[in-house]
Amino acid sequence: MAMAGRSVDSAEARHGLFQDALADWTNDDVLQTKEARAALGARHPTALRVLDWPELRALFAKYDPPATQHGLRDRRFGLLSVAVAALGLVLALASPLAIGAERAVEMLAAALVVAGLAIMGFHRLGAKSKSRALGQRFGAERVRALYFQAVLANLDLVSRAMTDDAALGEWKMARGRLLDHLPEPEDLPGQVPKLAGPVDDDAEAWVAPEWSNPPPPPEPSAQLELLLRLLRGQRMDGQIDYVERKLGASLGAPGQRAAVVRMLSRLLLGAAGVTGAIAAVLVLGMGRALGDTDVKLALEVTAGAVVAVMALAMLNDGRLLAGDAERYAAYLAAVSKARTRFDRGGVAEKLTALREMEVICYRDLRAFIGAHWRSR
Known part of the structure; x- marks a missing residue:
C-alpha cells in the first residue's frame, strides 16, 4: 500500500532539491507491487484475498506505464531541441577562434539554432502526442478509481468475502464484469478535448453510472471495520502522501520549479537587455560595424539568452x-478535509467521506487534463 501519513518535512528530509520526490512511487494503493501485497498479506490476510485484484492490476499496467513513457518522450524531445539550439550558440560564440573558417562555422551555428527553434515550435504545437499522454493518464486514473469504487459499491459482499469462500467467489465474478465499464486505451486520445472541459455533473466521477446513488450501509462487523480502515489508508493517506511529495522542496515539485524558472528567466532577460544595449552603443554610438568581433559577441550573447528563455518556457511552462x-x-486541502470527516464519523459518515473522495479525485483529474491540454 502507499505509505500513509508522511509529512512534508520528512519527505523533504528524504528527497533533496535535486532529487525526484516520486522516484520510488509504486502505485501501491492498488497493490500493484509484490511487496505491497506481501505486506498486506502478512498483516491482514483476509483483506488481501478481497483487495488483491490481479485482472485490474494487469489493466492498470496497460495504462499507467504508457502515460509515463509518453511524458518522458515528450520531455526528451524538448531537451533535444534545447541541445541542438545550445550547440548552435556555442559554435557561434566560438566562431572567432575558427581562423579561416569563421563564415562556415557561423552558418552552421545559425542553422543549428534555427533547427532547435523549429523543433521547439513543432513540439510546442503538436497535439497528437499530448492527447495520447493525457488519454493514457485519464485511463490509468479511471482504473484506479474502479478499484476503490467497486469495493464501495459492494461493501457488504466484500466484507463477507473476507471470511466466506462462497462470498469470495461471488465477489470475484462480480468484479470481473466491472472491467467492461472502462474505456479502451485506443479510444482515449480522441476524448481528451472533451475531457479538458468542465465537469457537468459529479455523477461523472463514477465508473459505473449506477454507483452515483449510494447504496445502504452494510451491517457493522469486524470485517467491515477493517476494510474501511484499509480503504482510508489506501485511498486517502496514499493520495495525501503523493500530493505532499508534489508540494515538497525538490525541483521536481511544480511550485519550486516555477519559482526557479521565473528567477532564471528574469536573469536571462536582464542579460539579454544589457548585452543588446552594449551592441547598440557599439554600433550607434561608437560607429562599429556589425561584423566586428565585439559587436558580434554581444549580439550572440543576446540571442543566446533569448533562446535560453524560450527553452525554459517550452520545457517548464511557468x-x-x-x-x-x-x-x-487545493486537492490536498480537500482530501485532508474528507479524511477528517472519515475519522470523526460513524460508518455512514465514513462511507460518505469515501464517496466524497471519489468526486474530489475525479474533479482534480479533469482539472489536470484541462490545464495540460490548454497549455500545449
Whole structure:
C-alpha cells in the first residue's frame, strides 16, 4: 500500500532539491507491487484475498506505464531541441577562434539554432502526442478509481468475502464484469478535448453510472471495520502522501520549479537587455560595424539568452507549473478535509467521506487534463 501519513518535512528530509520526490512511487494503493501485497498479506490476510485484484492490476499496467513513457518522450524531445539550439550558440560564440573558417562555422551555428527553434515550435504545437499522454493518464486514473469504487459499491459482499469462500467467489465474478465499464486505451486520445472541459455533473466521477446513488450501509462487523480502515489508508493517506511529495522542496515539485524558472528567466532577460544595449552603443554610438568581433559577441550573447528563455518556457511552462502547484494545494486541502470527516464519523459518515473522495479525485483529474491540454 502507499505509505500513509508522511509529512512534508520528512519527505523533504528524504528527497533533496535535486532529487525526484516520486522516484520510488509504486502505485501501491492498488497493490500493484509484490511487496505491497506481501505486506498486506502478512498483516491482514483476509483483506488481501478481497483487495488483491490481479485482472485490474494487469489493466492498470496497460495504462499507467504508457502515460509515463509518453511524458518522458515528450520531455526528451524538448531537451533535444534545447541541445541542438545550445550547440548552435556555442559554435557561434566560438566562431572567432575558427581562423579561416569563421563564415562556415557561423552558418552552421545559425542553422543549428534555427533547427532547435523549429523543433521547439513543432513540439510546442503538436497535439497528437499530448492527447495520447493525457488519454493514457485519464485511463490509468479511471482504473484506479474502479478499484476503490467497486469495493464501495459492494461493501457488504466484500466484507463477507473476507471470511466466506462462497462470498469470495461471488465477489470475484462480480468484479470481473466491472472491467467492461472502462474505456479502451485506443479510444482515449480522441476524448481528451472533451475531457479538458468542465465537469457537468459529479455523477461523472463514477465508473459505473449506477454507483452515483449510494447504496445502504452494510451491517457493522469486524470485517467491515477493517476494510474501511484499509480503504482510508489506501485511498486517502496514499493520495495525501503523493500530493505532499508534489508540494515538497525538490525541483521536481511544480511550485519550486516555477519559482526557479521565473528567477532564471528574469536573469536571462536582464542579460539579454544589457548585452543588446552594449551592441547598440557599439554600433550607434561608437560607429562599429556589425561584423566586428565585439559587436558580434554581444549580439550572440543576446540571442543566446533569448533562446535560453524560450527553452525554459517550452520545457517548464511557468504558468502551468504555478497552476499545478495551486491545484495540488487545493486537492490536498480537500482530501485532508474528507479524511477528517472519515475519522470523526460513524460508518455512514465514513462511507460518505469515501464517496466524497471519489468526486474530489475525479474533479482534480479533469482539472489536470484541462490545464495540460490548454497549455500545449
